[in-house]
Amino acid sequence: MRKICTKLLLLVSIITMSVSAQKKQSSSTEEIAYQIVSNYFVKNTFKKDHFENPKITTQKEFDAIFGAAVFMGKNGKPTIINFAKQYVIAVTIKETSYITSITPVSLKKTNKRIVFNAYISQGRKTSSTMKPLLLIAVDKKHTGKVEIQITQKTVEGEQALSGLPLSSQWILESFNGDSKLVTKNTYITLNKDLSAFSGNGGCNIINGSLKVLGNKIEFKKMISTKMFCDVMDQENKFTALLAIANTYKIIGGQLFLYQDDKLLMTLESYR
Numbered sequence: 340m341r342k343i344c345t346k347l348l349l350l351v352s353i354i355t356m357s358v359s360a361q362k363k364q365s366s367s368t369e370e371i372a373y374q375i376v377s378n379y380f381v382k383n384t385f386k387k388d389h390f391e392n393p394k395i396t397t398q399k400e401f402d403a404i405f406g407a408a409v410f411m412g413k414n415g416k417p418t419i420i421n422f423a424k425q426y427v428i429a430v431t432i433k434e435t436s437y438i439t440s441i442t443p444v445s446l447k448k449t450n451k452r453i454v455f456n457a458y459i460s461q462g463r464k465t466s467s468t469m470k471p472l473l474l475i476a477v478d479k480k481h482t483g484k485v486e487i488q489i490t491q492k493t494v495e496g497e498q499a500l501s502g503l504p505l506s507s508q509w510i511l512e513s514f515n516g517d518s519k520l521v522t523k524n525t526y527i528t529l530n531k532d533l534s535a536f537s538g539n540g541g542c543n544i545i546n547g548s549l550k551v552l553g554n555k556i557e558f559k560k561m562i563s564t565k566m567f568c569d570v571m572d573q574e575n576k577f578t579a580l581l582a583i584a585n586t587y588k589i590i591g592g593q594l595f596l597y598q599d600d601k602l603l604m605t606l607e608s609y610r
Contacts, residue, residue: 371453374418374475375443376417376420376475377474378407378415378416378417379408381431381470388431388590388591389432390430393430393487394484395427395429397422404429405429405472418474424478424479426476427476430455430457430474430489431473432471432591433591433593436465437461437464437465438462439459440459440460441458441489443457446475452483452484453484453486455488457489459489459490505551505587507529507608508527509528509594510607510608511526512604512607513604513605515603515604521541522541522573525538525541527581534549535547540573541570541573542570543563543566543574545562545563546561547561556596557585558581558582558584561582584597584604585598593608594608
């Protein structure tokens with residue numbers, strides 16, 4: 340009997356150690372080395388405010404978005420990228436008239452996710468506009484889905500751009516990057532406790548309940564008035580996309596609504 344108990348205790352101990360090791364392995368975080376890529380700019384043919392997929396794996400894909408900027412001096416040449424061994428992670432934000440820089444903080448891999456942290460700092464206002472850009476090169480041995488987390492440095496301290504209040508009024512800016520809108524009177528207002536929303540589809544008043552958990556979002560039980568206007572196509576598209584949206588991201592003053600990884604629409608803060 341004593342031998343059986345001893346064997347059972349040994350078996351339980353082995354199982355416990357195995358489970359503990361699996362948990363430790365599944366939650367492990369790895370720091371990833373990277374190289375800053377300098378002296379490139381976003382071509383004016385790129386009209387979007389951010390990169391839907393920040394991971395760029397080929398020279399052809401890179402050249403379609405970025406141009407090389409050559410300057411005088413020792414570090415004036417653009418960084419050479421070896422796409423046979425590296426890929427690029429690209430971060431940009433909406434064009435601005437303020438002198439703005441994006442600074443890398445960390446690159447870490449947790450399970451199958453590669454998370455790149457950076458912060459944005461703004462300086463004085465200028466008479467021209469710029470599209471801030473940060474590029475880094477990463478060894479291709481580091482595989483996984485890339486996620487970007489940006490923090491904005493302000494005079495008062497740090498404000499997470501992804502933490503800008505969701506409980507605001509958001510005005511439709513574009514459908515999946517297409518900015519051709521019939522009316523700008525299309526918006527949603529999310530209440531303070533994020534339990535309900537209201538707004539206007541462009542013609543009719545809309546209302547419904549809201550469910551938010553982390554970066555997950557659901558617009559539910561939507562109802563609206565029944566007027567008919569000449570902007571019904573835009574309104575019907577707006578309400579249909581709200582109904583299937585399930586994730587969101589806030590960068591700067593913009594709210595991006597997605598169905599999983601597919602961008603549905605971009606809205607701009609009323610503030």
